Amino acid sequence: MSRADAIARAQEYFDSGTFKSDLARRVAIATESQNPERVGELARYVESEMKPALEALGFRCRVMRHAKARGPFLYAERSEGEELPTVLGYGHGDVIRGLEAGWHAGLSPWQLVERDGCYWGRGVVDNKGQHTINLAALAAVLAVRGRLGFNAKWLIEMGEETGSAGLREICAENRDLFAADVLIASDGPRMAGDRATLSLGCRGAYPIDLTITAREGGHHSGNWGGLLSNPAIQLAHALASIAGPTGQVRIPDWVPKEIPDSVRRVLAECEIVSGPGDPQIDPAWGEPGLTAAEKVYVWFTFEVLAAPAIRRTRSTRCRRARGRAARCAPWSASIPMKSCRRCAVTSTARDFPWWKSPRRATRCSARRVQIPIIRGCVGLPRRSRAA
Ligand SMILES: [Zn+2]
Numbered sequence: 539m540s541r542a543d544a545i546a547r548a549q550e551y552f553d554s555g556t557f558k559s560d561l562a563r564r565v566a567i568a569t570e571s572q573n574p575e576r577v578g579e580l581a582r583y584v585e586s587e588m589k590p591a592l593e594a595l596g597f598r599c600r601v602m603r604h605a606k607a608r609g610p611f612l613y614a615e616r617s618e619g620e621e622l623p624t625v626l627g628y629g630h631g632d633v634i635r636g637l638e639a640g641w642h643a644g645l646s647p648w649q650l651v652e653r654d655g656c657y658w659g660r661g662v663v664d665n666k667g668q669h670t671i672n673l674a675a676l677a678a679v680l681a682v683r684g685r686l687g688f689n690a691k692w693l694i695e696m697g698e699e700t701g702s703a704g705l706r707e708i709c710a711e712n713r714d715l716f717a718a719d720v721l722i723a724s725d726g727p728r729m730a731g732d733r734a735t736l737s738l739g740c741r742g743a744y745p746i747d748l749t750i751t752a753r754e755g756g757h758h759s760g761n762w763g764g765l766l767s768n769p770a771i772q773l774a775h776a777l778a779s780i781a782g783p784t785g786q787v788r789i790p791d792w793v794p795k796e797i798p799d800s801v802r803r804v805l806a807e808c809e810i811v812s813g814p815g816d817p818q819i820d821p822a823w824g825e826p827g828l829t830a831a832e833k834v835y836v837w838f839t840f841e842v843l844a845a846p847a848i849r850r851t852r853s854t855r856c857r858r859a860r861g862r863a864a865r866c867a868p869w870s871a872s873i874p875m876k877s878c879r880r881c882a883v884t885s886t887a888r889d890f891p892w893w894k895s896p897r898r899a900t901r902c903s904a905r906r907v908q909i910p911i912i913r914g915c916v917g918l919p920r921r922s923r924a925a
Pocket residue numbers: 630664665698725726901902903
């Protein structure tokens with residue numbers, strides 16, 4: 539009947555393999571919210587997984603819909619007494635696209651595999667693993683004590699990876715339903731893999747799409763170069779006016795005036811380190827004079843998430859440029875405007891039906907300030923008039 543018993547039970551949940559099998563079942567449901575063909579899977583995750591799991595713990599569940607949201611919302615409530623505090627838990631069951639072809643040999647986004655001491659599968663760390671753990675913790679306490687000692691509510695959404703459409707509205711329209719004394723949302727990374735992290739707040743985020751559509755159609759750079767504005771160059775300058783060459787934000791009104799001493803003292807204990815498999819931190823990147831923790835937790839960050847402004851072409855030949863193949867990497871600085879003026883042609887992204895906007899691409903860490911998506915408008919045409 540003790541805290542130690544509940545912790546032992548939680549450890550047993552992991553050691554017995556039950557956590558792994560629960561998580562594997564959830565990972566196997568391909569809840570890609572960015573993929574319209576998976577809308578049935580979004581509902582299945584709620585109906586066949588989360589609803590039964592919460593009901594088994596004594597929650598009353600309600601599946602909610604909002605016109606703006608492709609997938610459902612699951613609301614669950616478990617009351618132990620009006621005088622007790624209420625804790626609202628949050629999780630999301632949707633994941634970003636599986637991108638099957640990009641996984642290492644033997645790995646699949648929809649099959650949980652244990653390798654090198656890690657579980658691999660889409661959603662393991664975002665966010666199926668987290669809410670599976672949180673529910674297991676509630677189950678362990680209930681199994682040992684028979685009660686939680688607080689009222690619990692849960693909200694699971696199925697559209698976080700597409701910008702949480704309808705979430706704001708559904709919360710506003712059901713204010714009393716979601717009312718709570720504290721919100722506990724487990725979504726986002728730990729400071730280090732071996733250190734549990736409890737964040738008592740998080741920064742806001744604001745997504746921006748920057749788009750320049752200069753004109754319709756594709757126009758030959760040899761005939762029109764120097765006469766028509768080039769959206770890729772204009773977008774590059776727009777970005778460069780927002781952030782400097784080392785990532786420092788250049789707009790004074792966007793950054794805090796100072797970091798309070800009390801916050802600096804707390805952050806002095808937080809060491810941001812790169813763990814195995816993590817990238818090395820670039821010490822010279824971002825706001826000068828701040829520690830890594832200050833940069834990531836209290837300062838403003840401007841990030842570019844995607845910039846599919848330029849089409850990668852199949853070696854489009856240009857005779858007048860001595861046969862040199864003209865290629866553009868997406869948003870490459872080496873747009874072949876100079877070296878191959880005859881086949882670089884400005885155009886709008888709309889001309890290229892093969893191009894799909896990765897709108898609201900990976901946005902998951904609650905601690906990061908956002909991440910605009912740049913949709914650009916320069917491309918090489920399928921058929922160059924010069925070729
Ligand atoms: Zn997430």
